[in-house]
Amino acid sequence: MGDPEHARANRRLAHRSLCDVTAALASSHETAAAGPAAAITVAMAAALxxxxxxxxxTSWVESGGAIAGAESLRAQAEALIDLDVDAFREARAALVRTHPNASARGGPTGPGAVPLPAHDTGQRMTQTLLRAADVPLAIAEVARDIADVALEVVPHSERDQRPDVLVAVTLAAAGARTAATLVRVNRALEPDDPRAARAAAAAQAADAAEASAYRLRG
Known part of the structure; x- marks a missing residue:
């Protein structure tokens, strides 16, 4: 008989039950965890x-635009859950073939970092590793956008639902910071790679939206 935990690890994360997702993130069989967790957090922010x-x-004429924006961003965040799993798994597999102890997210500034093997710095390897940075960058930018939509909703929200939208901004900011960290530690990024700056800017913008939301809470 096969390992049930390993079988669950091969299923799409976004289509599992919540309990199965948290179990998968805790499992040693999942190669990616922080990236999908960030995307899930951002999707929750969009849902709220x-x-x-x-x-x-009934009270805000532009509510339809906010609803449509939030739902579009929720769909984007949900799609990024498994895109991150795939990108990290591909990068890890490419590294393990020649450097078993390497990690796609363990560059010079990352924990447990080891240098890339000199003979594995070709274009194909680099592109595979950079895809593991592109997906969290997308997560960070979706998080920034949902923080902005949530901020727009705050002053129009009913008092009894205002805590929900404030939490949405906080979740979005947390997701953006998490994703920006994953971009920053990617081992294939050069010091001047714009991905790191874009991710950091997205996280800063989400933090600013969170601060503004709490000033507006009334």
Whole structure:
């Protein structure tokens, strides 16, 4: 008989139950964890934002745009869950073939970093590793965008639902910071690679939205 835990690890993470997802993130069989966790967090932020925006439909003429924006961003975040799993798994596999102790997210500034083998710095290897940075960059930028939508919803929200949208901004900011960290530690990024700066800027913008939201909470 096969290992049930390993079988679960081969299923799409976004289509599992919540309990199965948390078990998968805790499992030694999952190669990626922080990236999918960040995307899930951002998707939750988008869902909360859409929920609160729907409650404003009778009092806020622009609520439809906020709802549509939040739902679009939720779909993007959900798609990024398994894209990150795939990108990290591919990068890890490419490294393990020649350097068993390497990690795609363990560059010079990352924990347990070891240098890339000199003979594995070709274009194919680099592109595989950079894809493991592109997906968390996308997560960070989606998180920034949902933080902005949630901030827009805050002053129009009903008082009893305002905590939900404030939490949405906080979750988005946390997801952006997490994703920016994963970009920064990618071992294939050169010091001047714009991905790191873009991810950091997205995280800073989400943090600014969170601070503004709490000033508006009333």
């Amino acid at each position: 934002t859409a929920k609160v925006a729907r409650a404003t439909r």
